[in-house]
Amino acid sequence: MIEPVRAAGGPNAGPSPASPFEFSDDHKDVLRGVASSLFFAGVSVLLFGGIGALLVAGAELYAGASASALASVVGAGVAGILSWWMLSAGRALSAIISTRGRSVELLMTAAAPLGRFFWCVGLLVVATALSGTAVIAISALRP
Numbered sequence: 001m002i003e004p005v006r007a008a009g010g011p012n013a014g015p016s017p018a019s020p021f022e023f024s025d026d027h028k029d030v031l032r033g034v035a036s037s038l039f040f041a042g043v044s045v046l047l048f049g050g051i052g053a054l055l056v057a058g059a060e061l062y063a064g065a066s067a068s069a070l071a072s073v074v075g076a077g078v079a080g081i082l083s084w085w086m087l088s089a090g091r092a093l094s095a096i097i098s099t100r101g102r103s104v105e106l107l108m109t110a111a112a113p114l115g116r117f118f119w120c121v122g123l124l125v126v127a128t129a130l131s132g133t134a135v136i137a138i139s140a141l142r143p
Contacts, residue, residue, distance in 0.1 A: 021104055028097045035093035042086030049079030082120060085113040 023031065057072035092110035096103050 022100060023096065023103050031093050032097050035090045035097070038086045038090035038093065042083040042090060045079050045086065046083035050076045050083065052076075053079060078120070078124070082117060085117040085120075088113040089117070 053072045053076035057069040057076065060066075060069040060072060089110045092106055092113070096106045096110070099106065
């Protein structure tokens with residue numbers, strides 16, 4: 001009997017069959033390097049971006065600049081989310097190194113937070129470019 005083809009992610013989709021693919025030791029060395037870089041970047045963003053922005057927010061509140069303090073708190077939140085995504089991807093890549101039989105599934109688990117991270121970084125680049133352009137335009141209009 002021929003089984004019907006199931007659409008990926010559809011309501012009738014069952015668990016995906018185990019992939020026979022395994023990464024070689026050289027591939028695992030590369031993944032280990034990427035995972036450690038993601039951990040370092042995630043912790044750095046959390047420490048310098050998140051906690052630094054909260055300290056700046058406290059100083060701005062003390063100085064009476066509540067709008068700037070709010071912007072710093074939002075920046076700390078964004079840094080926290082970005083660092084969480086980097087640490088999550090690093091953990092998933094580390095799991096690939098230490099397990100057997102689920103390499104592709106774990107790689108896809110790592111790819112999801114990386115995709116969100118790079119989408120957010122792209123959004124931040126666009127927002128920075130637009131705000132920089134607005135600041136230049138406003139300062140050019142002032143007499």
